[in-house]
Amino acid sequence: MAKQENNGSMVTVGSRSLPLYPLVIGILGLLNAILILTAIVIGIYCGKVSEESAPDQITAQGLIIEVKQLQIMQTEAVKAQKEAEQAVEKELREHQQLKLLLGLNKTLIDSIQRSHEVLQVERATLKSNLSDIRESCGRCQSGWLLFNTSCYFHGKSASNPGRQNWQDSRSDCIRRGADLAVINSLEEQLNLFEFLPKMDPKIRPWWSTQGGVLDRPYGYSNKGPMGLGKQCNSAESRVLDNR
Structure with a gap:
């Protein structure tokens, strides 16, 4: 303590x-x-x-x-x-x-x-037309053939491919200001046929006002039907003269 x-x-x-x-x-x-x-x-x-x-x-x-x-x-x-x-x-x-x-x-x-x-x-079309005009000295329309003093035209084209009878062909020719062509000489015939399109004769029957079948083509001119007598053009080959 x-x-x-x-x-x-x-x-x-x-x-x-x-x-x-x-x-x-x-x-x-x-x-x-x-x-x-x-x-x-x-x-x-x-x-x-x-x-x-x-x-x-x-x-x-x-x-x-x-x-x-x-x-x-x-x-x-x-x-x-x-x-x-x-x-x-x-x-x-x-x-x-x-x-x-x-x-x-x-x-x-x-x-x-x-x-x-x-x-x-x-x-090309203008050149062709110019060439045609120069060749025809301006006396024929483009696409027409000048021979001597007449202008010829082949009426079958893409716009008119069908065949026509004689009266329709002539009416078409007159509508263009021409008439069915008349061949007056062998020279004219050779020149025109050279101008026409070459076609197979087996598929182009030719006809006349008498209903006969022709053995050569025809065309238009202001002188009447091409060929002899009353024979006329085919629908495939027709040439027009517009003067």
Whole structure:
């Protein structure tokens, strides 16, 4: 049992009286030593724990760094993919525009080619007409044959391919301002027959006003039927005189 003296400087422990301050200092020193030992033990323990967990911490940090790097690479890859898709879309648009332009150019070229062909045909027709006019000295229409002082025309054409009887043939001749031709000489006959289209005699029967079948073709002139007597022209071979 401890009893404190009234003066406060002594402490009675059992039958002994001890100074107060040295006792307190001794107790505090003991507590300090205990705390130091406890701290040392805890430090040693924490050091061991840190050493044991250090590899795991390093591994985790490395994984975090790798994950971040992979995320960066993924972001760059996505960006590159979008840029590539945009480039492909741009190329496709340019390809479609080029294809459309080529189609328009082809259409234009075809149109120019057709116009050129039409102009070529018109040019050839004009040259032919000019040649005919020069040959006839302007006295016959284009497509008519000038022989001596008469103009002759072969009436069978793409616009009039069918055969006609004598009256219809003569009416057609008169409509053109001429009449059925009359051959007055062998020279005239040879020249006119040279001008007429060559046709297969097996498929061109000739006829006359008497209903007989003729053995040679006839044409138009302002002198009457070509041939002898009342024989007249066939539908395939008729020559007109417009003057």
